[in-house]
Amino acid sequence: xxxxxxxxxxxxxxxxxxxxxxxxxMRVGISPIPLYLVAGLAFGQGGILPLATSEEFISVGAExxxxxxxLTLGLEYNADELVTSLKGNARAGVVxxxxxxxxxxxxxxxxxxxxxxxVAMAGVTYATSSGITAKVLSDLGWIGNRETPVxxxxxxxxxxxxxxxxxxxxxxxxxxxxxxxxxxxxxxxxTVSVVLLxxxxxxxxxxAFISSPNSEVLLLKLVGLALLVAGVAQQLQVSAAVGAFLVxxxxxxxxxxxAQALLTPLRDLxxxxxxxxxxxxxxxxxxGPVAGLAALLALVSMVTKLLTGAYAARxxxxxxxxxxxxxxxxxxxxxxxxxxxxxxxxxxxHPDLGPLAAxxxxxxxxxxxxxxxxxxxxxxAIAKRT
Amino acid sequence: MEVEQTALPGIGLRHEFTTRxxxxxxxxxxxxxxxxxxxxxxxxxDRACETIKLNDEEADALCELLGAPRIVQxxxxxxxxxxxxxxxxxxxxxxxxxxxxxxxxxxxxxxxxASIVAVVRAGQVFASPGPDFVFTDGDVVVVVGSPESxxxxxxILTNG
Numbered sequence: 368x369x370x371x372x373x374x375x376x377x378x379x380x381x382x383x384x385x386x387x388x389x390x391x392x393m394r395v396g397i398s399p400i401p402l403y404l405v406a407g408l409a410f411g412q413g414g415i416l417p418l419a420t421s422e423e424f425i426s427v428g429a430e431x432x433x434x435x436x437x438l439t440l441g442l443e444y445n446a447d448e449l450v451t452s453l454k455g456n457a458r459a460g461v462v463x464x465x466x467x468x469x470x471x472x473x474x475x476x477x478x479x480x481x482x483x484x485x486v487a488m489a490g491v492t493y494a495t496s497s498g499i500t501a502k503v504l505s506d507l508g509w510i511g512n513r514e515t516p517v518x519x520x521x522x523x524x525x526x527x528x529x530x531x532x533x534x535x536x537x538x539x540x541x542x543x544x545x546x547x548x549x550x551x552x553x554x555x556x557x558t559v560s561v562v563l564l565x566x567x568x569x570x571x572x573x574x575a576f577i578s579s580p581n582s583e584v585l586l587l588k589l590v591g592l593a594l595l596v597a598g599v600a601q602q603l604q605v606s607a608a609v610g611a612f613l614v615x616x617x618x619x620x621x622x623x624x625x626a627q628a629l630l631t632p633l634r635d636l637x638x639x640x641x642x643x644x645x646x647x648x649x650x651x652x653x654x655g656p657v658a659g660l661a662a663l664l665a666l667v668s669m670v671t672k673l674l675t676g677a678y679a680a681r682x683x684x685x686x687x688x689x690x691x692x693x694x695x696x697x698x699x700x701x702x703x704x705x706x707x708x709x710x711x712x713x714x715x716x717h718p719d720l721g722p723l724a725a726x727x728x729x730x731x732x733x734x735x736x737x738x739x740x741x742x743x744x745x746x747x748a749i750a751k752r753t
Numbered sequence: 754m755e756v757e758q759t760a761l762p763g764i765g766l767r768h769e770f771t772t773r774x775x776x777x778x779x780x781x782x783x784x785x786x787x788x789x790x791x792x793x794x795x796x797x798x799d800r801a802c803e804t805i806k807l808n809d810e811e812a813d814a815l816c817e818l819l820g821a822p823r824i825v826q827x828x829x830x831x832x833x834x835x836x837x838x839x840x841x842x843x844x845x846x847x848x849x850x851x852x853x854x855x856x857x858x859x860x861x862x863x864x865x866x867a868s869i870v871a872v873v874r875a876g877q878v879f880a881s882p883g884p885d886f887v888f889t890d891g892d893v894v895v896v897v898g899s900p901e902s903x904x905x906x907x908x909i910l911t912n913g
Contacts, residue, residue, distance in 0.1 A: 373807065443762075443763040444762060444763060446876070448760065448762045450765070451760065452762055476905050496764075501763070508801055509800075509801070510761070510764065510781055510789065510801075510804070511779055511781050511789055511791030511793075511804050512799055512800055512801050513769075513793075513798070513799040513800075514799055515761065516759050516760065516761055516762075516767070519762045519763060519764065520759055520762055522762070522763070523762045534873040566913070624784060624785065676853030685799050686797065686798065686799055687797030688797045688799065688800065689797070689800065692799075692800070746797075747794070747796075747797060747800065750794075750797035750800070751796040
């Protein structure tokens with residue numbers, strides 16, 4: 368058979384499979400991300416149905432998926448919100464960072480994986496999935512709740528932290544000497560600061576450039592700019608994803624809404640491909656030995672997220688039931704954690720890091736929304752009684 | 754009554770207040786234009802026990818139902834209190850002589866002694882309109898006066 372034909376057959380089968388899994392997830396009311404990961408595991412090396420020719424194509428699609436994920440994430444925020452959120456929630460944000468980065472870092476150090484893996488694992492356990500959490504909030508009707516702004520500002524804080532963290536991680540993963548590493552980190556941080564400053568100061572100019580009444584032109588300009596900036600960022604050892612995120616932040620208001628509407632279907636397609644790709648890279652037979660460890664890590668970081676949520680909500684004057692809900696809403700892990708693990712796996716940090724991260728995210732992406740759904744009536748009942 | 758405003762990063766804005774009877778209600782304004790009417794749980798005041806999603810049109814309708822007709826209602830209550838005073842709601846239909854013309858052309862007060870106190874247009878109330886206010890099809894004119902004078906206004910607005 369012609370290789371293009373095989374490529375289409377394989378890629379089509381993968382997408383169709385994801386669609387069916389997504390429908391299943393919607394029916395059960397969970398996030399489809401864990402199912403996409405499982406699908407990737409099944410298609411990859413050592414899986415049930417290894418792919419023959421389309422892996423390279425899927426790998427490029429996965430890169431695009433990460434860029435689109437972060438571009439749309441950046442579009443959700445505008446500069447003012449970021450600044451106010453930083454001012455008002457710095458303390459809760461730092462508590463979030465310390466409490467939730469610790470389990471991953473400590474686990475990596477105890478396993479003797481070395482400092483670079485510790486930094487990567489810190490990121491894997493730190494970031495809540497803004498995508499899954501936002502969906503939980505809206506599905507359960509929690510958007511109107513009074514603890515929700517606290518949860519949302521923690522998410523904003525985490526996303527901003529990621530913009531600083533990802534370049535540092537990328538530089539460390541590049542694995543140069545200490546001095547060389549410091550220089551790379553310096554360049555990376557300087558780039559992020561310059562782009563962020565440009566985005567905040569001259570966002571309007573960028574908007575004027577991108578803006579177009581024609582949706583086709585708008586889409587081409589925005590995706591083109593995001594890819595260009597992502598490429599430059601990659602070249603400077605800043606992660607490509609961060610470049611796209613910063614482009615997203617520069618665009619705000621009505622333009623951001625239009626752009627989001629145009630990009631969402633594209634993003635959904637390529638983000639699903641990204642999750643599959645991560646699964647592809649992970650050997651399912653290696654998950655078994657680390658499953659117990661992943662479950663323990665998941666349990667610990669569930670507790671630390673609950674503490675984080677409770678602390679932040681208490682500072683905002685929320686009663687006990689609301690504090691519990693804030694903690695639960697923060698539990699899901701998803702896209703970012705896989706992005707971080709994906710970077711570490713690509714750099715070959717430790718062979719067990721991929722399977723551990725995959726199992727960990729599988730547990731929390733599936734269990735987080737479920738916990739919120741199950742615990743909601745319980746919290747309400749307790750609140751009613753007292 | 755104090756209305757509290759909170760930013761919801763990535764979503765929009767929330768306004769909320771507590772009613773005199775102790776219930777807390779709020780409106781979440783999404784950036785997309787969607788409005789959520791939120792009613793808080795009395796037992797757990799941080800939780801929205803009821804969230805009603807409204808699109809632009811529904812939110813406008815709710816707004817009209819809660820706001821504008823109250824003025825007409827107040828007028829009705831007024832003429833019930835004062836004997837001999839009548840308020841009528843008269844529609845301006847297409848084909849009537851004053852559709853598209855300023856109110857001053859009808860010289861209602863001079864000719865009948867009754868007063869036009871308000872015009873309701875698309876659910877919005879224009880209280881005490883001036884003589885240069887231009888009528889359009891579908892306006893509802895609220896007139897106050899004696900039974901005879903208000904009937905005369907009805908005749909003017911339909912027949913000229």
